[in-house]
Amino acid sequence: MILSWAVTLPLMIWMFLEMVLGLHMMSHLVMELAMVAGASYVIFRPGRETLLSAARSARVWIPNMDVLIALGTLASLLTGLAALGYELGLLQSPFYSFAGIAAMIMAFHLTGRYVETKARGRASEAITRLLTLEAATATLIVNGIEKSVPADELRKGDVMIIRTGETVPADGVVVDGKGSLDEAMITGEPMPVTRTVGDPVVGGTINREGFLRVKVTVTGEDTFLSRVIRLVEEAQGSKVPIQDVADKVTAVFVPVILLLSLATFLAWLLLPALLNPLLDFAEGFIPWIVTDLNPVGQAFFAALAVLVIACPCALGLATPTALMVGSGLGAENGILIRRGEAIQRLQEATVLVFDKTGTLTQGKPEVAEWVQIDGEEAEIKTLVGSLEKQSEHPVSLAITEFVKAELTEDVRDFETYTGMGVCGMVGDRRIVAGNLDLMDHFSIPAEGEAGRKAAEMLQKGYTTIFIASDGRISAVAGLTDQIKDGTAEMIQRVKMMGYRTIMLTGDQEKSARLIADQIGIEQVIAGVKPDQKSEVITGLQKRGEVVVMIGDGVNDAPALSAADVGIAMGTGTDIAIEAGSVILVDGHPNGLVRALNLSRETFRKIRQNLFWAFFYNVVMIPVAVIGWMHPVLAEAAMAFSSVNVVGNSRRLSHKKLD
Template sequence: MAIESIELKIKGMHCSACVGTIERALNKVDGVESAVVNLTLEKAHIEGEVSFDQLIKAVEDTGYEAEQIDKLEIPDEKTPDENLNRAKNHMIFAWVTTAIIMIWMIPKWISGIMWPNDTLYIYGMIILSIVVLAFPGRETLKSAWGSAIHLSPNMDVLIALGSLACLVTGGLKAIGMNIHSFAGIAGMIMAFHLTGRYIETKARGRSSQAIKRLMSLGAKNALILKDGKEIEKSVSSILLGDIMVVKPGEKIPTDGLIVKGESAVDESIATGESLPVHKGEGDRVIGATINIDGSIQVKATKIGKDTFISQMAKLVEEAQTTKIPIQEFADSVTAVFVPIVLVVATVTFLAWKVFPEIMQNGMAMFVNIFPWVNLDASPTTMAIFAAVAVLVIACPCALGLATPTALMVGSGKGAENGILIRNGAA
């Protein structure tokens, strides 16, 4: 088996910790020479002598989903982005429920207005937060569980632990334990997290639009000459050797050789030449270029991913997949970031639990800066409060997404202006 380049579509990645986990798993597969995972493109590029089944199994064993990419398809820009719509719906659902949670809290905030009893208030908080976690937050919890059982914690683990810890305080309060309930905060944490997820998904979609626009420059349909009749077919159905009829003003469907007729062809999209180029029998033409004034018949010589436009899009993708030195550094940091945060949160919890007086005395110096901190709360309440704060504010996504997103936008803009960047690290 010869060394070849293989691409996989990866689903379920949210941060650089996910990228590191998948890359390590792929690089351990026998026969893999190198494996690079791109978070913004949600793709893995593998070089080596290995089968798709081995690679897909390696990815799935880490808790993520993978599927084979066997061709470059022309995207339909009118088709709504399912990932973006799903992220938006989850965010809206979470905030609508969170708004109810906040309204539910009002009697606790306004003097003279009280719930008939704390039990109703606490159970209301618990139920509403469970709704947020179980429905829009389900994917986050699933991702957290999958990464945790594979001993490769990602950012979702931090959010899940923070949310569930808050929810548990409500349960402990409900059974009579002397602890403050943060149950309502669980839903709020998830709502903020899903807002960030929506913004992240939207940014990814925008940064990958260049390739979509590039691929959409080609014709969608072609007239194929068969047995003396012209038959309309989609470009994806064209076979090598098919004779295409291209009339004046139409785009040439795919790369080929003129077998009949002559015309002027606008090749500016491919060569940058502003003036039309005369083409006759025996001349080669490029797909997506425009036939200006004559009817020609073209024999298809390249189709699918072998066409000029597809190869150009592939070059842009390869540039976007390249890891530049600063990105490798960012990924190495975020790879250990989540475990470090978990350790810090655990130490914080134990410090407040074991040395409450020392921690309270230290915190007293900052009570004017942090007026929401109640130093009269029980040690357990303060320990949970502090640990959850560490978990939910620690998010490595900005560090992991900034560099690849900038690289995607730069190479995409270059392609739009006729500049192809082959290697982002160059």
């Protein structure tokens, strides 16, 4: 770019002195030689990549925007050669030279590309900021002695020391101490979070207060920060559906402009008497209007302006630059966009479908009530505790924690019944623990006192679990799960934004309905098994709904994949996260509001960019056709339109999403 202007600027000054001020420093032959030589250097040296790009696209019959610049500059250079041939006596007819203009067009084009590249680099600065979060060194305890090592040499199992003000070098778990960690760049939440023994910590967060010893659990590309950077890069390289429209327009735009430029040349060449009055009219208020060209020169002037002003660079930049900034802004606010199309589909959504456990609630149910129906309570608790210990399901963990059984019994033939419960042989007794569907599956009657107690628990909003021993119900447990802070406010906000809300859960109707009423969800679909959740999503889509599914568990993965947009809670299972197209890092309910706002703001920028790109071409092309646009100004305007689109996208980075 600098080389192009080093040659072009002196040519521009020379043209200004000759044509505007009438100062003739050298003969016309010397001037033409200088213009042709200078333009040739600018076109074939700094502009070489543009020519090669044009040649590659033309070779496969898919002309790109560089074809327009290449044709315009090369054709202009040819006019200079023709004028030079006349000066040397090789041609009989004089020809107006556009060689100097060719150099200016290429210089403006390269300048526009340079500014565009720099702006796009700043648009992706979110990744740069994420990279700067990584600590350069780590302090380890080796044989009781502190040792500083490069962070990239950390290994799983190393114990790090993190003092006040230091950055956590790698993901790990606290083994000693207590600290207040700033996780704002990871979750978007401004308030520090207290971490103590047993709590996980994320590399890149800052210990604002306290002292921690952290055991490294993950290093290298598997760390949370590395995965975030990878996801952001993937999202920035993906496409949204509306970009297909721009791509299709761009694909046909170049051939159409080539034909329009040819038509403009022929019109001015064959119908000068009809078109020249337009120049005479504009000459009084447009300073760059040229009226003294011969018909061929004037035809070439107008055709060249059409060729360079119609370059659809801005159309090609409209969507990817906004998506780049939007995905980076999302990462800074704890929202990871895994698939670019989610940005568009989110703002088109009509209904939000929520899983209950772990999404709207804490996902850590507790046994709130236990009623013994038959047998010794201590014995039944030991038996069911031994059985439930075999499962990692939240309900199993809650019962195991409640009964605090000494696991003295062997468990055989353990089986899990998805969405219903578990069973197995504990010692010499067959224990079944689960909901009413599981009791029906094993033909265990849940009537009498057990049925009455279960009904009372349901009225309180508890999830009821029957415990049966050898075919008879021995106890009934009522479990409750605390609603996440901020859930009711989040539901209220999304409803004000125009979304319909549905709770989709495998829990019992009454307990699900009670929670839904507390937080303001309109519709409850309860008692749904995991393999049925995706069928519910598909059914909503068949009725014309654009569905967003929000979940966190393994059983939500099929529904997350089936939905138009799957939003996974970052605190959930890896399977759910992989199935989601959007991830809310900290799992806080307010993250959904931020994600919806991010979608709306990003897509608004995309629409604005596409509008201005189309508007620019629609307005400027007719002006060029009638000869009112100078080719150099046309190229400058084209470069400005690209920079304007990138700049408009960058303004998105300053938006507040809460």
